[in-house]
Amino acid sequence: MRIDTRNLYRLPWSVNDNPIGWLEVTDKCNIVCKGCYREELEGHRPLDVLEEEVRRLKELRNPDSICIAGGEPLLHPQICDIVAYVNSLGLKAAILTNAVNLDENLARELKRAGVYNLKLHIDQWQSRPHHKRKTEVELMDLRQSYVELLRKVGGIDATFGATVYRENLQYVGDILAWAQKNIDVVSGLIFLTFRAVPTGGEVELYAGGKRVDPKELRYSTNDATEVGITAADVLDSMRRVYPDVRASSFLGGTMCPDTPKWLLLTHIASSDRSYGFVGPRTMELAQTFHHAVFGKYLTHGDRPRLGPGYFGLSAIDPAVRPGLRRWATDLARRPWRLFDRTLTTQSVLILQGPDHLEDGTVDMCDSCPDMAFFEGKLYPSCRLDELRKWGTLANAHHTDADARRRAESARQKLPIAPPC
Incomplete structure (x- = not known):
């Protein structure tokens, strides 16, 4: 089902007034993720360089928070110093991690340094020690172990992320239900639709006017049918568990503004x-x-602790009114719910990655929140490896349009968006 973005709030973020600053501290990693778009080429980046980038992000982007990413940022030997520096500038420090190296001692060190949120990426297509070839449902115990760790440490909200493939699309509602049970610790979820460049001849890739081999990129695949999942597909899957699920806001595409990329x-x-x-x-x-x-x-992970006060929003937001009636009914039956400390909000972000269009351009996220520096300029972080390998962003020429249309009609879509 296509999402009608006319009924949603278009987020007012821009390139130079954006709630997120993206800081890549290393490209080293300790596991392999199928959905990863970063190859190890440089290793750990120096602290002084990172501090300068944080200062420039603050100056150029006006961020509410800095997302410290990689690679695997917990491998950086000065990760706590990085967090402390971000915090010293009055910015919130969040870390995007696979959590393999996360234990109670490190969590406490990060807490002392001032981290406010850990974004733990866990899904079934990771070469995770002792958890290989497990489904999303079988990984719930692993997710729960990190929740218990952070519940014990206290003071750190968690956001759990997963890349969505055809194999695990059916489980996104189950992950949302699990997150709700742990809403005191889990402030949000992030679902990223898998994207990669096909290597089976469907696409010819050009960089700087020269043809390049897409297999040089970490984010390439020999099965083009697996990269067509959309944000609408993820939302539809959630309805299996939450029939009343609805989105509130979006960022459109740079080429197709009515396509919800965030x-x-x-x-x-x-x-x-x-x-x-x-x-x-x-x-x-x-x-x-x-x-x-x-x-x-505001970043999507923030949530004021208003408890039942959230239902006051029903005065301006009709979408909140059914929940108010439900809560009032519950309160009449169980008056102690008035003091339910777990009543709060939980954010969910569905991120639809870059879509290659028929003319060779790429539909990116408008006002990209995850822009990172490369040689002093800001670029979408999901495409940095093109710059690091070829010195420029690549464009694509699609060689088999008929095959694409047949595949789309069968709901096995290639990574090519329909015409705007």
């Missing part, structure tokens, strides 16, 4: 009861209020 949902729930999802009016209020008061837009 699709945001906000779930109002306690650990054992769902009260629905907010609508566009709530997100508009949250973004504009935060910018008016703090001078920055």
Whole structure:
């Protein structure tokens, strides 16, 4: 089902007024992820270089938080110093990690350094020690072990992420249900649709006017049919568990502005009861209020602890009213729910990666929140390896349009968006 973005709030983020700054501290990693777009070419980056990039991100992007990424950032020997420096500039430090190296001691060190959020990426297509060839459902115990660790340490919210493939698309609703049960620790979820460059002859890749081999990129695949999952597909899959699921806001594409590249949902729930999802009016209020008061837009991981106060939003947001009625019914039956400390919000981000269009251009995320520096300029971080290998971003020429259309009609779509 296609998402009608006319009914959603278009996030007001821009390149130079964006809630997220992206900082890549290393390209070393300790596992292999099928959905990874970073190859080890440089190793750990020096602290002074990283500090300069943080300063420039603050100056150029006006971020609310800095997402420290890699590679695997927990491998960087000065990771706590990096977190502390980000924190010293009045920015929130978040770390995107596979969590293989995360233990209680390191979590406490990161907490002392000032980390506010850990984004733990766990999915079934990772060469994770002792967890190979496990399904998303079988990985719930691993996710739960990290929740218990962070619950014990306290003071660090967790966001769990997973790359969505055809093999695990059916489980996204189950992951959301698991996250709700742990809503006191898990502040959000991120689902990234798998994207890669086909290597089976469907695409000819050019960089700087010269043809290049897509197999040189980490993000390439010999099965073009596996990279067509959209944000709408992920949202539809969630409805199996949450029939009332709805999005509130989006970022469109650079070429197809009505394509939701970042699709945001906000779930109002306690650990054992769902009260629905907010609508566009709530997100508009949250973004504009935060910018008016703090001078920055809001990141998707933030959540004020309002408890039942969230239902006051029903005055301006019709989407919240069914949840208010549900909560009032629950309160009449169980008055102690008035003091339910787990009642809060949980954000869900569905990120639809780059889509190659028929004319060879790429539909990227408008106002890309995950831009990183390369040789002093900002580029989408998901395509940095093209710059690191070829010195420029590549474009594609599609050689088999008829095969693509046949595949799309069979719901086995190639990574080519329909015409805008």
